[in-house]
Amino acid sequence: MYRLPYYHQLSQRIGATTVREKYDLDRHDERLRSLRLLTLLLAIFYFSYTLVDIYLLPDVTVRSLLLRGVIMLPLTGLLFAYYKRPVSIRHKELAGVTVVSLSAVVWCAILLGSEDERVLSYFYAGLVFLMVLTIVLTPPFEHSLYSSLFVFTCLYTTIWFLHGATSIYVINHLTLGVPVLVLTLIANYRFSAESLRLYLENVSVEQLRVELAARNAELEKISHIDPLTGLTNRRGLTRFADDLQQLSGAQCCIAVIIIDVDHFKAFNDFYGHAEGDNCLRAVANAIRAACNQEDVVCRFGGEEFLILRSDHSAQAFNALTLAEKIRMEVVGLGIPHQPTQEGRVTISVGVFTGPINPDAELNTFIKEADAALYEAKREGRNRVRFNTHYTGYASHLSMLCASNSDKAL
Numbered sequence: 001m002y003r004l005p006y007y008h009q010l011s012q013r014i015g016a017t018t019v020r021e022k023y024d025l026d027r028h029d030e031r032l033r034s035l036r037l038l039t040l041l042l043a044i045f046y047f048s049y050t051l052v053d054i055y056l057l058p059d060v061t062v063r064s065l066l067l068r069g070v071i072m073l074p075l076t077g078l079l080f081a082y083y084k085r086p087v088s089i090r091h092k093e094l095a096g097v098t099v100v101s102l103s104a105v106v107w108c109a110i111l112l113g114s115e116d117e118r119v120l121s122y123f124y125a126g127l128v129f130l131m132v133l134t135i136v137l138t139p140p141f142e143h144s145l146y147s148s149l150f151v152f153t154c155l156y157t158t159i160w161f162l163h164g165a166t167s168i169y170v171i172n173h174l175t176l177g178v179p180v181l182v183l184t185l186i187a188n189y190r191f192s193a194e195s196l197r198l199y200l201e202n203v204s205v206e207q208l209r210v211e212l213a214a215r216n217a218e219l220e221k222i223s224h225i226d227p228l229t230g231l232t233n234r235r236g237l238t239r240f241a242d243d244l245q246q247l248s249g250a251q252c253c254i255a256v257i258i259i260d261v262d263h264f265k266a267f268n269d270f271y272g273h274a275e276g277d278n279c280l281r282a283v284a285n286a287i288r289a290a291c292n293q294e295d296v297v298c299r300f301g302g303e304e305f306l307i308l309r310s311d312h313s314a315q316a317f318n319a320l321t322l323a324e325k326i327r328m329e330v331v332g333l334g335i336p337h338q339p340t341q342e343g344r345v346t347i348s349v350g351v352f353t354g355p356i357n358p359d360a361e362l363n364t365f366i367k368e369a370d371a372a373l374y375e376a377k378r379e380g381r382n383r384v385r386f387n388t389h390y391t392g393y394a395s396h397l398s399m400l401c402a403s404n405s406d407k408a409l
């Protein structure tokens, strides 16, 4: 069966709901606002036309006052009350067109009571009801169609009973009435279809925007993650570097721990690149497992990892304990490394701790940790070396490092 494009679109689905339901729901408030305003305006017009009735057709004064006052006034009050109910906007619009249609019936009943010859020219005003039901209230097309056909029938039934009406008068009236009916219905259809088209365009733009935002977030996440180990990459680390200054004051100190796999070139040469990748993954997992949730664990370079701590647990002693724990865990992995004296994979670790101040710069801290790492390598690898701005700790920490590296294997 052929369906007008407007209805075809309305019956399509967006997710779990039809376009019609979503359209009614999303545009409820906006449509209700204009419906209320227009109803108020139309009520003012309708009731002030009592004066026109009295002026043009004095013989219907009582009838007009009675019918408008007793029937239409309470109906209008009820209509405004209905607008407040939690029902679909489509029902409220239907209530609106129903009351307007009834007001047309009441108007016809008033004019039927007149024997004044001016009633014939006044009856042309009945076409205003058709305009209201189509292009003024602009309800959904189906409401507009049925209500204006009803009012049209009502007008042209009444017309035969008007005082002094002839067939020529009726034909004259129709020459205006029919085009008004057809053209205003066309205008209503175009308006309804265009409003729906604009709405659907907005919905798809909004959907695209949400999709794009999700993809951007995904890309942003991916661009900060090292694909081999799943750790934060160097780019991700810069984000934390940017936040570092904001931490000054709130958090007392920072620890930077740099970890480097010993003789990794030899490992690669001996076992192959794929085994080298597996080794890096295993070391990365051991590092991540030893750290807190709050620690930033980053793959800093090829076989280099970096841990950033920026809270109370970043104090020198804690940082050094963590570094030592990681070194032991990696040794404990027991990954064979034949070309080396130790026969298994080991790491060297450089630790730096210092206070965070407003001029803090991550690169400076990294350089300090790197210097400690260089010391660890120089002194024979598989050990932890530290660098701190807390001079009071220095001797105690030196002893700790020294004793731990003795227990290395």
Ligand SMILES: Nc1nc2c(ncn2[C@@H]2O[C@H](COP(=O)(O)OP(=O)(O)OP(=O)(O)O)[C@@H](O)[C@H]2O)c(=O)[nH]1
Residues within 6 Å of the ligand: 228, 260, 261, 262, 263, 264, 265, 266, 268, 272, 273, 274, 275, 276, 277, 280, 301, 302, 303, 377, 381
């Ligand atoms: N398998 C694998 N190897 C990598 C990756 N990234 C870097 N490498 C290798 O890591 C090795 C690093 O070698 P070097 O910088 O000479 O360091 P090293 O051999 O560990 O020596 P020391 O650090 O002095 O103990 C190079 O052979 C790189 O090719 C990677 O993603 N996978």
